[in-house]
Amino acid sequence: YYYYLIFHILIINSYYKFVTTNIKFDNYLNLLQKIMSNSDLSLISNLYADINKLFQNDGRIFLAGNGGSSAIANHDEIDLSKIEKSNTRVNAISLVSNMAKITAYANDDGYENIFTNNIKAFKPNKKDLVITFSSSGNSENIINLLSFCKRENINYYALLGFDGGKVKNQFDNNITFNSTEGYYGPIEDLHMMVVHMVAHMLKEDISEIS
Numbered sequence: 753y754y755y756y757l758i759f760h761i762l763i764i765n766s767y768y769k770f771v772t773t774n775i776k777f778d779n780y781l782n783l784l785q786k787i788m789s790n791s792d793l794s795l796i797s798n799l800y801a802d803i804n805k806l807f808q809n810d811g812r813i814f815l816a817g818n819g820g821s822s823a824i825a826n827h828d829e830i831d832l833s834k835i836e837k838s839n840t841r842v843n844a845i846s847l848v849s850n851m852a853k854i855t856a857y858a859n860d861d862g863y864e865n866i867f868t869n870n871i872k873a874f875k876p877n878k879k880d881l882v883i884t885f886s887s888s889g890n891s892e893n894i895i896n897l898l899s900f901c902k903r904e905n906i907n908y909y910a911l912l913g914f915d916g917g918k919v920k921n922q923f924d925n926n927i928t929f930n931s932t933e934g935y936y937g938p939i940e941d942l943h944m945m946v947v948h949m950v951a952h953m954l955k956e957d958i959s960e961i962s
Contacts, residue, residue, distance in 0.1 A: 784938055787931045795927050799909050800950050802881055803832070803842070807954075811879035812843040816867045816897055820940045821885035822848040824947060828883070831951040847871060847897075864892035868900045876901075882908040887939040889917025889928075898923050911946060913939030 806813055813832060815825035825846045832844035847870045848854060857866040871882070882901050886894045889912040898919065901908040909925045913935065916928040929942045952958045 780938075783935075784942060787929050787935075787938060787942065791928060791930045793927060793929075795909065795925060796946060796950075798925075799883075799927065799946075800953055802907060802909075803950060804837075804954060806842045806879075806881060807837045807840045809879050811881060812845060812874070812876070814845050814847055814871055814874070814876065814880065814882045815885075816847040816882070816894065817885035818848075818891050818893070820936065821887065821943070822846075824885045824940065824943050825883075827944070828947045828951075831947065832954075835951065835954050837954065845874065864896055867893050867897035871897065871900070876904065876906050878905055878907070880906055882906055884908070884910045884919075885943050886910065886917070886919060887913040887936050887943075889914065889919035889926075895919060895922065911943045913942075 803813065805811065815828050816822075817825040825848050829844045829846035829849065832842055835841065847867050853870060854866050857869045861869055867884075876882070882897065884894045884897060889910070894910070895918055898908055898910060899922075900906075902923065907925075908923070909927060910919050910923055912919055912926055912928040913931055914933050915930065916926060920926050920928055927946070929939050931939060949961060953961055956962045
């Protein structure tokens with residue numbers, strides 16, 4: 753009888769944890785939906801269109817971010833590099849994928865210049881596109897990269913979070929997911945969702961978004 757009670761207590765406890773986890777997961781999904789509802793996401797269609805053009809004009813796409821956002825940039829490089837349209841692939845380049853190069857630029861020229869100095873070596877032109885990821889919108893190296901793009905007339909998009917920070921105040925073509933300051937996880941998830949959605953729109957392999 754004692755073991756019977758223990759067994760059922762364990763089952764009830766496991767069920768309670770399962771239900772509690774599901775409720776928290778639902779709350780998290782509701783939070784993502786709330787952030788999206790409070791944000792102007794109209795430029796996502798422009799972002800898709802500009803990336804799609806790269807398959808026709810031989811333009812390149814450069815990606816940049818810090819921390820978790822650098823992982824998104826690297827992930828997007830892989831996704832975009834694998835897409836083929838009309839026997840053409842886009843040249844996607846993450847500016848954070850070469851750690852030796854990053855640390856060299858940071859050590860010699862300052863961390864705030866790692867992206868600008870890196871992209872200059874590729875001699876970017878008006879056919880190219882730059883996408884940056886930054887939850888806060890206050891990273892100096894992102895601001896410097898976007899300033900370079902603006903100065904050189906290179907097309908760009910900045911994916912942001914919170915209140916958009918300095919980037920939103922200084923640059924157009926920003927897609928800002930408005931949220932509470934410090935909600936890094938939800939913002940990075942939403943940035944990753946944009947990356948995946950655009951990739952699948954290009955591949956036309958998910959009927960719900962084709």
